[in-house]
Amino acid sequence: MPRPYVILNAAMTLDGKIATSCGDSKISSEADLTRLHRLRAKMDAVMVGAGTILADNPSLTVRRVKGRNPIRVVVDGMARISTNAKILDHSARTIVAVSRAADKEKVERLRQTGAEIIISDGENIDLQWLLEELYRRGIRKLLLEGGSTLNWNMISQGLVDEIQVTVAPRIVGGAAAKTLVGGDGFCKVKNGVRLRLSKISRVGSDVLLVYRTAGAQRD
Numbered sequence: 001m002p003r004p005y006v007i008l009n010a011a012m013t014l015d016g017k018i019a020t021s022c023g024d025s026k027i028s029s030e031a032d033l034t035r036l037h038r039l040r041a042k043m044d045a046v047m048v049g050a051g052t053i054l055a056d057n058p059s060l061t062v063r064r065v066k067g068r069n070p071i072r073v074v075v076d077g078m079a080r081i082s083t084n085a086k087i088l089d090h091s092a093r094t095i096v097a098v099s100r101a102a103d104k105e106k107v108e109r110l111r112q113t114g115a116e117i118i119i120s121d122g123e124n125i126d127l128q129w130l131l132e133e134l135y136r137r138g139i140r141k142l143l144l145e146g147g148s149t150l151n152w153n154m155i156s157q158g159l160v161d162e163i164q165v166t167v168a169p170r171i172v173g174g175a176a177a178k179t180l181v182g183g184d185g186f187c188k189v190k191n192g193v194r195l196r197l198s199k200i201s202r203v204g205s206d207v208l209l210v211y212r213t214a215g216a217q218r219d
């Protein structure tokens with residue numbers, strides 16, 4: 001079964017952090033935010049993990065350029081996001097993916113906000129299966145916007161085709177600060193996900209790096 005073409009987008013500091021140890025994730029420059037909104041407008045859907053919704057409460061819409069809003073998808077195994085989260089407003093369609101382990105009443109409350117609910121068997125959402133479900137709903141191009149845990153789950157399972165990362169000229173440190181990719185990691189560098197650099201450019205004071213993963217699907 002085919003799945004959407006997946007682009008992971010993130011803004012990180014030179015030391016690889018996508019948020020500070022206090023949770024500040026305002027890393028993108030104005031120029032980079034405009035680039036991100038232009039990219040969003042070209043995508044069928046944008047996907048984030050529950051942790052990003054809880055930390056940042058983003059609306060994930062297109063505001064800085066003219067264009068249509070992508071469908072918003074949240075991977076929220078335990079249905080932890082608030083029913084007041086901005087992604088549940090009615091400015092765009094929203095899909096919340098939960099697992100069977102999630103509290104049924106909470107799931108029902110999320111459904112009542114107008115969100116479409118996708119329920120996965122098991123405690124963890126099978127992300128390959130979820131992407132196939134999204135493809136069945138007409139989603140061909142998906143923008144993955146983090147955070148650290150979902151990025152790891154997607155990348156380590158070979159579900160990311162392209163990475164667009166802007167590097168801001170800042171170093172924030174902090175052992176506990178979230179990095180571009182979290183999770184358990186690989187022990188051996190040789191087992192790490194292999195990437196091919198396809199573009200380097202300047203975006204304001206940031207550097208934009210574009211990579212393709214080795215097994216990338218064609219867009």
Ligand SMILES: NC(=O)c1ccc[n+]([C@@H]2O[C@H](COP(=O)([O-])OP(=O)(O)OC[C@H]3O[C@@H](n4cnc5c(N)ncnc54)[C@H](OP(=O)(O)O)[C@@H]3O)[C@@H](O)[C@H]2O)c1
Pocket residue numbers: 009010011012017018019023024025027048049050051052053055056075076077078079080099123124125126127145146147148149150151153178182
């Ligand atoms: N600078 C940037 O570009 C950027 C972009 C996005 C986010 N961020 C930052 O990243 C941080 C958030 O990262 P994070 O790692 O804490 O959270 P996250 O990756 O956004 O979300 C992780 C959560 O998503 C759910 N999830 C992920 N994969 C799942 C699966 N296969 N099955 C079921 N549930 C799954 C889990 O929720 P449950 O634990 O409830 O099961 C998991 O805890 C924030 O500080 C945010 O500001 C930065």
